[in-house]
Amino acid sequence: MKSIDVFPWNDYFNTGIATIDEQHQKLVQLLNRLASHMAFHSDVQTIDIIFQELADYTVYHFQAEEAIWHQHFPEDSLETQHKEEHKDFISTVLSLKAKANTDSAEGVIEEVLSFLVRWLASHILENDKYLALVVMAMQSGLSKERAKKQASEQVRGGVELLLNIILSTCSNLSNNTIQLMKEVDKRKQTEQQLRLSAERLERTVLSLDKANEQLKQQYIDSIKTFAHIIEMRPGIKSGQSKYIIEKATLVARKMGMNGEQKKDILYAGLLMQIGKMSLPDTLLAESFYSIPLADKQRYLEHAVEGEALLNGLTQLKGASVLIRHQYERYDGSGLPDGLAKQKIPAGSRILSVVSDYIGYLEGSMTGEVMSVSGAISQLINRKGSYYDPLIVDAFIKILKEDITVDMKEELPAIKKSWKNSRLASQWEHVVLERPVLEISLIQLKPGMEIESIFFDNKPYIKNCTADQKLINVVRTLKENTGTSPVIKIRMGAK
Numbered sequence: 344m345k346s347i348d349v350f351p352w353n354d355y356f357n358t359g360i361a362t363i364d365e366q367h368q369k370l371v372q373l374l375n376r377l378a379s380h381m382a383f384h385s386d387v388q389t390i391d392i393i394f395q396e397l398a399d400y401t402v403y404h405f406q407a408e409e410a411i412w413h414q415h416f417p418e419d420s421l422e423t424q425h426k427e428e429h430k431d432f433i434s435t436v437l438s439l440k441a442k443a444n445t446d447s448a449e450g451v452i453e454e455v456l457s458f459l460v461r462w463l464a465s466h467i468l469e470n471d472k473y474l475a476l477v478v479m480a481m482q483s484g485l486s487k488e489r490a491k492k493q494a495s496e497q498v499r500g501g502v503e504l505l506l507n508i509i510l511s512t513c514s515n516l517s518n519n520t521i522q523l524m525k526e527v528d529k530r531k532q533t534e535q536q537l538r539l540s541a542e543r544l545e546r547t548v549l550s551l552d553k554a555n556e557q558l559k560q561q562y563i564d565s566i567k568t569f570a571h572i573i574e575m576r577p578g579i580k581s582g583q584s585k586y587i588i589e590k591a592t593l594v595a596r597k598m599g600m601n602g603e604q605k606k607d608i609l610y611a612g613l614l615m616q617i618g619k620m621s622l623p624d625t626l627l628a629e630s631f632y633s634i635p636l637a638d639k640q641r642y643l644e645h646a647v648e649g650e651a652l653l654n655g656l657t658q659l660k661g662a663s664v665l666i667r668h669q670y671e672r673y674d675g676s677g678l679p680d681g682l683a684k685q686k687i688p689a690g691s692r693i694l695s696v697v698s699d700y701i702g703y704l705e706g707s708m709t710g711e712v713m714s715v716s717g718a719i720s721q722l723i724n725r726k727g728s729y730y731d732p733l734i735v736d737a738f739i740k741i742l743k744e745d746i747t748v749d750m751k752e753e754l755p756a757i758k759k760s761w762k763n764s765r766l767a768s769q770w771e772h773v774v775l776e777r778p779v780l781e782i783s784l785i786q787l788k789p790g791m792e793i794e795s796i797f798f799d800n801k802p803y804i805k806n807c808t809a810d811q812k813l814i815n816v817v818r819t820l821k822e823n824t825g826t827s828p829v830i831k832i833r834m835g836a837k
Contacts, residue, residue, distance in 0.1 A: 356467060358475035360411065366404040367467055370459065373397065377456045393455070394440050401436065405429045408471075415478050419487075425474065428466060430822065438825040460568050461575075563609070570613035576620050579627060582780035582832075583701050588612035590697045590741060591690075597737045600689065603661070608690040610662035615669055615694060617652055618645030630710035631702065643670050643678050665690040669698070674728045684731075692731040696722060696738050699729075704778065704835035714836045715742075715775040742775055778834045784821060787814055787830055794831040798824060 352371045357364050373396060409426060416422040439455055473494050480490035570584045588609050595605045619627060626634065626642055634642055650667035653659045668682060668691035675683030702708040703718035713721070719739060726732040779794045789810050796803045796817060803820070807813070809832075817828055 356463075358467075358471050359479055360475050363408055363411065363471060363475070366400075366407060367471075369400055369404070370463070370467075373400070374456065374459050374463070377459070394436070397436050397455075401429070401433055405432075411478075412474055415481060416474075416487075421474060421477070421491075425470065428470065432462065432466075434822055434825045435827065438827065441825065457564070457568050461571065566610055566613050569617075573614070573617055573620060576627075579616050579619055580705065580707060582782045582786070583698075583705075584613050584616070586701060586778055586780055587615075587694065587697050590738065591693045593741050594693050594697070594734060594737050595690070597741065598689070598693075598734070604690060607661035607665055608693060610659055611665035611669075611690060612694055612697075614653065614659070614662065615649065615666050615698065616645075618647070618649030618666070621645070621648060630706060631708050633710050640678075646670050647679050661690075664688060665694060667691075669694055671695070672729050673731050676728075687731075692734050693738075696730050696734050700738070701778065701834065712836045715777050718835065719775070777837075779831050780834060781829065781831050784814075784817060784828060784830060787817070787832075789814065792833045794833050795829075796831075797829040798826050803828065 352368055356367055356371065358367075373393065377393060409422075409429070412422050412425055435458055439458065442454070476494035476497050477487070477490045480493050481487060485493065567585075573579060574582070574584065591608050591612050592605055595608050600608075622642065622645060626638055629638075631642075646667055646669050650663040653663040653666070656663075665688055667679065668688055671677035671680065671682045671687045671691060673684060673687070673692070675681050677687075699708060700718050700722060703713045703721050704715065706712040708721075719742070722730060722735050722738070726735050787809055791809045793804065793807050793809050795805045798820060803817075804813070817830075821827060
């Protein structure tokens with residue numbers, strides 16, 4: 344079997360502690376083997392071998408690592424928290440092991456690979472590096488508290504390292520995908536040269552086309568994983584990229600855009616926040632309208648940085664252009680190039696409407712959580728200035744597909760009367776459903792409005808507000824069952 348090095352080991356993974364780094368290389372090797380098995384369709388026996396290696400990894404690595412941290416942080420919250428993360432890792436692996444007995448080999452491999460990617464990003468590149476920096480600072484003579492402070496500053500300054508890992512991975516996967524697709528094409532030509540019978544040739548072509556589609560889907564799944572990693576950055580909202588690409592793709596379809604344009608919108612919607620990873624936490628914590636004028640230019644530049652970060656990735660070239668122009672305005676007053684109307688890429692105009700809508704709902708635009716009707720009024724007020732009127736109308740029609748009529752509900756008063764709009768008569772006395780986003784357990788915070796929580800496709804709780812007690816109960820259930828919950832929250836004010 345050929346080896347697909349999706350995550351080649353490099354110095355960015357090093358913590359500076361030789362024992363830990365050597366053992367981390369084992370995890371990277373497992374990642375590459377999993378990627379190879381995913382591409383070449385392994386059997387159940389192979390899955391069992393990989394799970395056994397994961398079990399061995401948790402035994403020799405976690406014990407060794409915890410011994411090192413205990414030596415330097417006895418009875419410290421850092422040690423306790425790290426052990427809890429190891430327990431979460433083990434429970435997730437056990438859960439995936441149980442699924443391997445019933446689910447398809449390919450599906451389980453993809454889920455394991457996705458889990459290990461997130462583990463590399465959040466645990467090794469952030470947590471282990473942080474603890475290692477504290478240890479080395481203490482060894483140089485600093486007190487524990489000063490060492491922690493210094494390490495925190497160094498970790499915050501290391502965002503570029505995480506970006507390099509993501510982009511290196513994306514570039515590597517892109518090259519591997521292209522190479523595999525070339526091999527598929529080469530196999531087609533070989534079959535034609537052998538002048539096989541029409542029936543056999545037809546079967547072969549269908550099989551190869553299916554393999555080609557699988558490669559494309561693997562690439563999309565990997566981009567989704569990168570989007571999840573980006574959303575793990577403090578200050579970047581989680582769960583929004585999935586909603587944005589779903590609605591933006593529907594708008595693109597309604598406007599008759601072709602498959603290539605919709606693919607670019609899909610990739611851009613997943614990666615449009617990648618440039619924010621270089622912004623400071625304080626700036627990301629501000630609502631857009633409250634950012635001081637002196638800092639707003641720096642914030643908006645993340646769109647240009649996002650384009651630059653994706654430069655050179657052939658399959659993301661079109662998406663990178665859409666990311667660059669996400670802050671252009673329909674009247675030409677936007678950034679970075681002051682484009683207006685049809686000169687702004689259609690995908691950028693669509694993403695601007697959908698992403699700002701979700702921003703109005705959850706408060707990142709104005710600092711105030713809005714209702715659905717309030718967020719829609721913001722879009723309508725800015726038709727022709729910020730947003731393309733045709734796209735706003737198309738988006739609203741999509742939102743209206745799941746409405747409930749309430750004759751007692753009145754829309755809030757707005758500066759520009761809706762009666763001046765073509766949609767005015769259609770919008771009287773209607774209530775729109777608030778968006779529901781799926782988030783992970785680590786992203787669940789007190790005060791969030793829960794739509795539902797499921798364990799193993801079975802409902803646990805619905806329609807309530809999260810508090811710390813409920814969050815602790817869900818964490819305990821996850822540990823006891825070895826199953827990760829599916830958590831969905833409602834956006835916006837009632």
